[in-house]
Amino acid sequence: MTLAVIPGHQASLSQADFERARRIIKERAGINLQPSKQSMVQGRLARVLREHNLYGYGELLDAVERPNSPLWQSFVNALTTNLTAFFREAYHFPMLAEFLKAQKGPIRIWCAAASTGEEPWSIAITALDTLGPSAQVKIFASDIDTEVLRTAQAAVYPVASDKGLDEATRRRWFLKGSGNNAGLMRVRPELVRLVEFAQVNLVHDALRFAQPFDVVFCRNVMIYFDAPTQRTVLERIHHAMKPGGLLFAGHSENFSTHSDLFGLRGKTVYERLPDRGMGQSS
Numbered sequence: 449m450t451l452a453v454i455p456g457h458q459a460s461l462s463q464a465d466f467e468r469a470r471r472i473i474k475e476r477a478g479i480n481l482q483p484s485k486q487s488m489v490q491g492r493l494a495r496v497l498r499e500h501n502l503y504g505y506g507e508l509l510d511a512v513e514r515p516n517s518p519l520w521q522s523f524v525n526a527l528t529t530n531l532t533a534f535f536r537e538a539y540h541f542p543m544l545a546e547f548l549k550a551q552k553g554p555i556r557i558w559c560a561a562a563s564t565g566e567e568p569w570s571i572a573i574t575a576l577d578t579l580g581p582s583a584q585v586k587i588f589a590s591d592i593d594t595e596v597l598r599t600a601q602a603a604v605y606p607v608a609s610d611k612g613l614d615e616a617t618r619r620r621w622f623l624k625g626s627g628n629n630a631g632l633m634r635v636r637p638e639l640v641r642l643v644e645f646a647q648v649n650l651v652h653d654a655l656r657f658a659q660p661f662d663v664v665f666c667r668n669v670m671i672y673f674d675a676p677t678q679r680t681v682l683e684r685i686h687h688a689m690k691p692g693g694l695l696f697a698g699h700s701e702n703f704s705t706h707s708d709l710f711g712l713r714g715k716t717v718y719e720r721l722p723d724r725g726m727g728q729s730s
């Protein structure tokens with residue numbers, strides 16, 4: 449009797465293929481996968497094998513390493529961790545509101561690891577609740593993962609995912625579905641018009657922004673990067689911001705060793721310091 453080989457059902461990810469996957473994702477996306485994550489990586493890559501009708505991890509990794517491989521995006525989408533929530537780390541939003549109130553003129557905000565969108569929508573809600581419907585705010589929301597960006601752009605969520613939203617906020621800013629859309633809620637168009645989505649790899653993509661940002665949210669992504677990569681990304685964010693702007697970091701991210709770039713102003717909130725030009729002492 450011959451056994452049929454089913455795509456995605458290769459027995460297990462060998463140690464060598466795991467090391468190879470770790471090297472590729474680190475080089476291309478900065479993500480530092482811990483050695484303990486082998487079975488997680490196997491499970492996630494098995495889905496990619498099935499999606500693309502491939503039979504083995506080696507075949508997948510060969511394909512990913514080919515220049516301009518379409519499999520690269522499936523590989524990175526599978527290996528990112530996208531946990532997020534509305535108003536996650538809620539203590540940041542009153543501080544954002546205070547900062548917004550003090551600004552004069554249009555405000556530019558970058559949400560740099562936006563995942564499925566709950567974070568940029570929370571920023572947009574804070575902006576409109578603070579500054580009113582004519583708020584001059586633009587939010588640029590980006591992520592390396594194209595699948596989460598599709599969800600973010602669709603702006604539709606299960607009502608059951610609204611845990612970070614109080615009832616009044618949900619009613620004000622989301623339209624509840626009925627009929628075929630029962631159990632779903634859609635972000636209101638007033639918020640949608642504030643946010644623009646695009647794919648950005650924080651580690652490698654050229655960051656060409658027309659104007660610098662007043663605020664950057666870069667939360668719970670630096671934890672996946674090693675120290676030199678964190679430094680590179682912080683320098684890039686510093687370059688993309690106005691002096692005096694605020695950088696919001698994740699709850700376990702600490703940038704106090706980068707005090708030449710950012711000064712601590714609150715719980716995991718940093719002020720973008722001026723460029724150190726001629727005539728300034730350290």
Ligand SMILES: C[S@@+](CC[C@H](N)C(=O)[O-])C[C@H]1O[C@@H](n2cnc3c(N)ncnc32)[C@H](O)[C@@H]1O
Nearest residue numbers: 477528531532561563592593649650667668669
């Ligand atoms: C754990 S989620 C955090 C989401 C949100 N910022 C929050 O705090 O709730 C981390 C996000 O970072 C993204 N990410 C990982 N590496 C990245 C990179 N090199 N460039 C841009 N985004 C990246 C992942 O795709 C994922 O959506």
